[in-house]
Amino acid sequence: xxxxxxxxxxxxxxxxxxxxxxxxxxxxxxxxxxxxxxxxxxxxxxxxxxxxxxxxxxxxxxxxxxxxxxxxxxxxxxxxxxxxxxxxxxxxxxxxxxxxxxxxxxxxxxxxxxxxxxxxxxxxxxxxxxxxxxxxxxxxxxxxxxxxxxxxxxxxxxxxxxxxxxxxxxxxxxxxxxxxxxxxxxxxxxxxxxxxxxxxxxxxxxxxxxxxxxxxxxxxxxxxxxxxxxxxxxxxxxxxxxxxxxxxxxxxxxxxxxxxxxxxxxxxxxxxxxxxxxxxxxxxxxxxxxxxxxxxxxxxxxxxxxxxxxxxxxxxxxx
Numbered sequence: 477x478x479x480x481x482x483x484x485x486x487x488x489x490x491x492x493x494x495x496x497x498x499x500x501x502x503x504x505x506x507x508x509x510x511x512x513x514x515x516x517x518x519x520x521x522x523x524x525x526x527x528x529x530x531x532x533x534x535x536x537x538x539x540x541x542x543x544x545x546x547x548x549x550x551x552x553x554x555x556x557x558x559x560x561x562x563x564x565x566x567x568x569x570x571x572x573x574x575x576x577x578x579x580x581x582x583x584x585x586x587x588x589x590x591x592x593x594x595x596x597x598x599x600x601x602x603x604x605x606x607x608x609x610x611x612x613x614x615x616x617x618x619x620x621x622x623x624x625x626x627x628x629x630x631x632x633x634x635x636x637x638x639x640x641x642x643x644x645x646x647x648x649x650x651x652x653x654x655x656x657x658x659x660x661x662x663x664x665x666x667x668x669x670x671x672x673x674x675x676x677x678x679x680x681x682x683x684x685x686x687x688x689x690x691x692x693x694x695x696x697x698x699x700x701x702x703x704x705x706x707x708x709x710x711x712x713x714x715x716x717x718x719x720x721x722x723x724x725x726x727x728x729x730x731x732x733x734x735x736x737x738x739x740x741x742x743x744x745x746x747x748x749x750x751x752x753x754x755x756x757x758x759x760x761x762x763x764x765x766x767x768x769x770x771x772x773x774x775x776x777x778x779x780x781x782x783x784x785x786x787x788x789x790x791x792x793x794x795x
Contacts (some may be wrong), residue, residue: 478497483550491635501627502699505740508638509696515645516688522725524681525650527584529713535785536708537594538564538690539697543610544603553616553624556566557694564690565683576675582729591713598708610703613697634695638774641688646728659683722764724771733773
């Protein structure tokens with residue numbers, strides 16, 4: 477436990493120093509938003525074994541709601557973000573209520589269809605701006621005290637929210653609810669025989685994941701100053717699945733590592749190779765799936781456990 481605390485402290489210190497080391501704060505904020513998105517998705521896939529193809533619906537629709545509340549109604553950033561989170565959670569209740577009674581590919585296809593439905597709503601609804609989206613979203617002042625126009629102030633706010641979400645997910649996973657969720661993941665029939673209402677636990681996990689995803693989408697819209705269809709389309713759902721699998725499902729740092737790799741490649745390779753960056757990311761993903769089936773962090777964790785077991789077992793006794 478002491479090692480975990482020290483590791484978190486060092487990583488937090490590094491993240492706090494990155495803007496002062498010359499890394500562009502807006503890129504860091506976007507990375508943190510997608511890392512938050514991946515962590516929320518990992519709660520569903522890694523700890524609940526529910527593969528959703530429509531999670532971008534919560535991310536993008538929350539961004540639209542937050543942007544609309546600010547631009548059309550003059551809401552403050554706190555109220556607008558809260559509105560996006562609430563709408564994402566309600567949307568999660570609808571999605572989850574329809575999908576959790578199915579398993580495997582049927583669950584995935586239901587979420588895909590519902591995600592596409594939300595995409596067409598965002599395309600046709602009058603308040604979303606259609607193909608142009610909502611532009612010029614001001615950051616405003618948080619609670620009338622903290623001005624968010626400065627990129628540095630906004631970065632530390634996003635960093636603090638990300639740290640809170642990360643620790644919250646860790647606490648949820650280690651809670652009795654998290655243990656039941658993992659039991660359902662490992663053997664659903666046994667969990668039913670023990671008397672657990674698995675649909676209730678699945679729905680709660682789905683809604684929680686949707687709400688945290690909505691928080692990430694709302695902050696992303698606030699950071700960038702706009703909400704567009706790219707946030708709600710199917711390719712965004714594919715990106716977060718890639719981030720989670722690349723880093724390692726069922727791990728805490730895996731989605732963060734995966735998000736950092738994918739976002740960095742997109743940011744710094746797009747100017748060099750253009751559209752080929754998608755193919756390069758795809759090749760890296762295939763190589764990692766073939767070589768690291770548990771993901772990068774998952775394989776490192778498995779290697780650490782093997783070394784620990786070998787150290788505990790000690791040298792073999794002579795015959």
